[in-house]
Amino acid sequence: MAKISCPQCHQQVDSQAITCPYCRTTLKAYGHPGITLHRAAKGTYLCDTCTYHVDDSCTFPQRPYAKDCTLYQNIADRNAQIEEQKSSNNFDASIKSWIKRNQALILILGLLLICLLFVIFTS
Numbered sequence: 001m002a003k004i005s006c007p008q009c010h011q012q013v014d015s016q017a018i019t020c021p022y023c024r025t026t027l028k029a030y031g032h033p034g035i036t037l038h039r040a041a042k043g044t045y046l047c048d049t050c051t052y053h054v055d056d057s058c059t060f061p062q063r064p065y066a067k068d069c070t071l072y073q074n075i076a077d078r079n080a081q082i083e084e085q086k087s088s089n090n091f092d093a094s095i096k097s098w099i100k101r102n103q104a105l106i107l108i109l110g111l112l113l114i115c116l117l118f119v120i121f122t123s
Contacts, residue, residue, distance in 0.1 A: 007039045029070045038072035051075045 002015040008025040016033045019026055029035040040046045046066045051073040052058035060066055099106065 035070055037068055037070060039068045040066070046072050049074050049076065051078050 003012045004015045004027075005011070006013050006020040006023065006025055006027065009020060009023040011020065011022045013020055013022070013027070016028075018028045018031055018033060026037060029037040038046060045064060046069050047053040047058070047064040050058065050066075050069070052060075052071065053064060054075055058071075060069060060071070062069075066072075
C-alpha cells in the first residue's frame with residue numbers, strides 16, 4: 001500500500017485516500033481515487049510552473065491564479081522527461097525504427113540466406 005504526504009498536515013496517508021483522515025483535506029478531485037488534485041504551496045500559484053500555462057493552452061477558469069488543479073503538469077518535470085527520452089536509447093530507438101520500416105527487406109534477405117545455406121550444405 002503506497003503512502004503519500006498530506007499537503008495540509010503532512011501526515012502519511014494511503015495514496016488512494018480521497019480525504020485526509022487527520023485534517024479532512026480533499027486529496028482526490030471529485031471524490032474519485034484516480035483523479036489527483038494538485039495543490040500550490042502557500043503564497044504561490046500552480047500556473048507559474050505549469051506546462052499548459054506556458055504554452056497558453058490552459059482553459060481553466062482560475063488561470064493564472066489557480067491554487068489547485070487536476071490537470072497540472074510541472075514544466076521542469078516535463079522538460080526533464082523529454083531530455084531523458086532524447087538522450088537514453090537514441091541509437092537503440094533508431095535501430096528499432098529502421099527494422100520496423102524495412103521488415104520486408106529483412107525477410108527477403110533472411111530467406112536468401114536460408115536458401116544459400118541449404119545449397120551449401122546439400123552439395
